[in-house]
Amino acid sequence: MKKKKIITIAIDSPAAAGAGTQAKLISKHYNLFYLDTGKIYRLIAHYKIKYPKKFNYLFIKRKMKMIKMSDLQNKQLLSNNVGILASIIAKNKKIRKIVHSFQIKCAYNPPKKYNGSCLDGRDITYKIIPDADFKFFITANVKNRAKRRYLELLKLNKKIPYNEVLKSIKKRDKNDYNRKISPLKKTKDSTLINTTNLSKKACFLKIKKIIDKKLIINGNI
Ligand code: C5P
Numbered sequence: 563m564k565k566k567k568i569i570t571i572a573i574d575s576p577a578a579a580g581a582g583t584q585a586k587l588i589s590k591h592y593n594l595f596y597l598d599t600g601k602i603y604r605l606i607a608h609y610k611i612k613y614p615k616k617f618n619y620l621f622i623k624r625k626m627k628m629i630k631m632s633d634l635q636n637k638q639l640l641s642n643n644v645g646i647l648a649s650i651i652a653k654n655k656k657i658r659k660i661v662h663s664f665q666i667k668c669a670y671n672p673p674k675k676y677n678g679s680c681l682d683g684r685d686i687t688y689k690i691i692p693d694a695d696f697k698f699f700i701t702a703n704v705k706n707r708a709k710r711r712y713l714e715l716l717k718l719n720k721k722i723p724y725n726e727v728l729k730s731i732k733k734r735d736k737n738d739y740n741r742k743i744s745p746l747k748k749t750k751d752s753t754l755i756n757t758t759n760l761s762k763k764a765c766f767l768k769i770k771k772i773i774d775k776k777l778i779i780n781g782n783i
Pocket of ligand 1: 577645648649
């Protein structure tokens, strides 16, 4: 029997640009398996803090083999410190290699009940799903992103001064854009979505319009 063609959506973005929110809305709308790849680097950062003595490549490999989606829901992964440590860990070539195989599996072999997959991160459009059906680069002004992250952290009862959040977003941008391995970049074939002056809904509708247009042309809907 011919294997059903799945839809793949790749999204890259700097921190707190709203990519996760959009990826979740898109995944729900098109019934796609969603993977927030940043959460994996955050999980590894969390392990480094929790198990400093056991932390090595073999330990990470073992943990990745046993990974469950529920591990990625841990609220501790959302802290500012874990985010900064994740962006330092993410520079490591060997760790990225371990993490990539899991991400590629999720992208090309999502559970059967889904119509495909949607992944967001920093290197999804050119490293994890280079042949994705849809590619987006979602960004926003840095002050705007810091304000969003500040409010998100407040909601989690983590009261960190706005200026500190802004500083850490800038630090992560510097790490992510300038690292040698898998730096954050907008590929030529990605559609730029700037969310600075867009509501969540307006942004979703903009992305949906692009996806629907191609799906209709290709006879998918
Ligand atoms: O997306 P999030 O902010 O949770 O990601 C945490 C960190 O993980 C990022 O700052 C980035 O350094 C790293 N990351 C990455 N590649 C990805 C996703 C995240 O290097 N695909």
